[in-house]
Amino acid sequence: MATNEPEHENRDVEESGANEDEDTGAQVAPIVRLEEVAVTTGEEDEDAVLDLKSKLYRFDKEANQWKERGAGTVKLLKHKSTGKIRLVMRQSKTLKICANHFVKTGMSVQEHVGNEKSCVWHARDFADGELKDELFCIRFASIENCKAFMQKFNEVAESEVEKEESKDASDAAGLLEKLTVEETKTEEKPVEKVNTEVEPEEKTKTEPEKADEEKKTEEAVAPST
Numbered sequence: 001m002a003t004n005e006p007e008h009e010n011r012d013v014e015e016s017g018a019n020e021d022e023d024t025g026a027q028v029a030p031i032v033r034l035e036e037v038a039v040t041t042g043e044e045d046e047d048a049v050l051d052l053k054s055k056l057y058r059f060d061k062e063a064n065q066w067k068e069r070g071a072g073t074v075k076l077l078k079h080k081s082t083g084k085i086r087l088v089m090r091q092s093k094t095l096k097i098c099a100n101h102f103v104k105t106g107m108s109v110q111e112h113v114g115n116e117k118s119c120v121w122h123a124r125d126f127a128d129g130e131l132k133d134e135l136f137c138i139r140f141a142s143i144e145n146c147k148a149f150m151q152k153f154n155e156v157a158e159s160e161v162e163k164e165e166s167k168d169a170s171d172a173a174g175l176l177e178k179l180t181v182e183e184t185k186t187e188e189k190p191v192e193k194v195n196t197e198v199e200p201e202e203k204t205k206t207e208p209e210k211a212d213e214e215k216k217t218e219e220a221v222a223p224s225t
Contacts, residue, residue: 070096
């Protein structure tokens with residue numbers, strides 16, 4: 001009579017062997033050892049004055065429509081030494097730059113018509129490695145975040161106007177001071193010495209001397225015979 005007991009025994013042996021292989025606890029050293037590499041973002045010398053999650057769009061003039069640039073975090077970064085502020089936005093997963101431009105004098109951000117969570121502005125952007133005139137639209141999760149972004153953006157632009165006016169006034173004051181110094185130097189320039197000595201008058205000739213000179217002149221002029 002046939003029996004299945006050996007088959008069961010063999011199966012148990014195979015399963016136990018497989019379990020032993022799994023539970024060895026052996027550690028395999030990696031073939032290539034990877035070292036940690038410091039990653040720089042270019043933001044190390046800047047402090048974030050604004051940091052909000054959002055979605056960015058740019059207006060495509062050729063297609064005459066809005067196109068999405070990416071979803072991520074928009075930041076206003078202030079440089080520690082120069083004080084200049086730029087807008088930077090990166091995609092959340094790839095960290096690809098969506099927008100990168102300075103906030104300058106004359107720039108302003110306005111609410112997008114028909115959407116209180118969105119706003120638009122023009123900028124000379126450098127996200128693609130070259131300066132381009134772009135029309136951006138950014139959308140936030142709440143109206144509060146949109147208003148906070150607009151307020152901070154416009155404050156920075158207005159402060160840049162004040163900085164330029166102060167610089168112009170300083171330059172004008174420096175120029176005026178330079179002109180004043182030059183005028184003072186001109187006034188202090190030494191006057192050339194005027195010769196006041198009177199040359200001695202020609203010695204007056206006596207009558208005999210005059211007669212002698214006239215005789216010599218007549219002899220020289222008279223024709224020879």
